[in-house]
Amino acid sequence: MTGRTLIVTGANSGIGYEAARYLCEGGNDVILACRNEERGKEALNKIKSQNPNALVTFMQLDLASVESIKKFAEEFKTSGKKLHGLVNNAGVTQAFKDTTKQFTTDGYELTMGTNHLGPFLLTHLLLDDLKKAAEDGGDVRIVNIASSLHNPATMKRMAKDVRDLDIEDLMYDKAGSFNGLQAYKDSKLADIMFTYELARRLEGTGVTVNALNPGFIPATGLNRNTSRGQQFFLKYILGGILRPIVKFPKTVKHGADCLCDLIAGETVKGVTGKYFDETKEGESSAESKDEEKQKRLWEVSGGLLKMEGFEPIELKKPEEPPVEEPAAETKAEEAPADGETKEETKETAEEKKEEGETTKEDEDSKPKEDSKPKRRKVRSPGMAANPDSRSSSEVCDIS
């Protein structure tokens, strides 16, 4: 399909960039909605250098900022363009075992805020434009990029670290409720539940909405939170040399092809409210299919964002974790508060390696600068995560 105006979020790298490039080649007018102007313009110039006739525009959009999302939607509206497609592709995660919460500009938990609340708001603000294009006879589609990790059954050993989504604690205010994997799993589950609920609400409008798991693609920004060695392993060994042998890692091109099929392919024309597992329709988790939960999630998401027509929900103050007095004899050998010097079990270390995280073994092999235990920096609510910060244990983008 050609000649449509499509917005792709997070289009400066990985699956989003590759898909935007193909969609331009297909003769569409593609808007690269990226948070960083430099990276966004670099992507635009790369597309233009390969395809000088490409109809491509950069527009600044930070999904971790309500103000930025509103500004983006306003600017799109003033462009006077019709909108035929929205790809909610941008995504982040923290290191899976990281239990330190980070926050968006508005004080939402960062992973849920960026991966679910941001696209929820953006989609709502653009719905009239999408419906209008459908009324005018356009083929109008929304694609939400999810992940197989929404489903604990696909996680093997990591599954023991995740619970069902607690919609009443979407911001992980309950003490001990947060870790990077839980938030990523929940945010991708929320994307699928949002897809199902939105599809029902869009019935009869001509606008379709589907969710996509693009597959495990180690060559994207997936590994930003790992050591250089692990990044190299994931990108060039697992995602490169070993990929044709071990087969399960997929290429960025594969992810982009799956995305392009959903937003522009003829075979899925008119299909709505489905979860696609790479190239074909698949089964999302039982948890994702609970209609009551989908409806409640809708209400809570709109409430937290204080959107018009929703009962507003105030952000809560996080619960303080209970202070436990250690037994006298263990006290002396106990690690400092952040537990960084605790001995790792062999199993934990193996799991960390499997998930691309830095293990104690890796840490021990690094030259020691000083022997004092280091405290982890804790961000407080309302303090924005710096989107440009790429240091380890900070924000990373992942499957």
Ligand SMILES: NC(=O)c1ccc[n+]([C@@H]2O[C@H](COP(=O)([O-])OP(=O)(O)OC[C@H]3O[C@@H](n4cnc5c(N)ncnc54)[C@H](OP(=O)(O)O)[C@@H]3O)[C@@H](O)[C@H]2O)c1
């Ligand atoms: N790779 C996989 O194995 C895999 C598997 C399943 C699902 N996914 C999903 O696929 C999508 C694309 O990820 P990818 O693998 O292609 O990783 P990627 O290369 O890191 O792309 C992620 C994109 O999201 C952007 N982004 C992050 N935070 C943002 C924000 N606050 N506002 C706007 N844009 C933001 C990033 O921008 P910056 O460059 O500025 O950081 C980047 O362009 C994500 O939703 C991810 O969850 C990936």
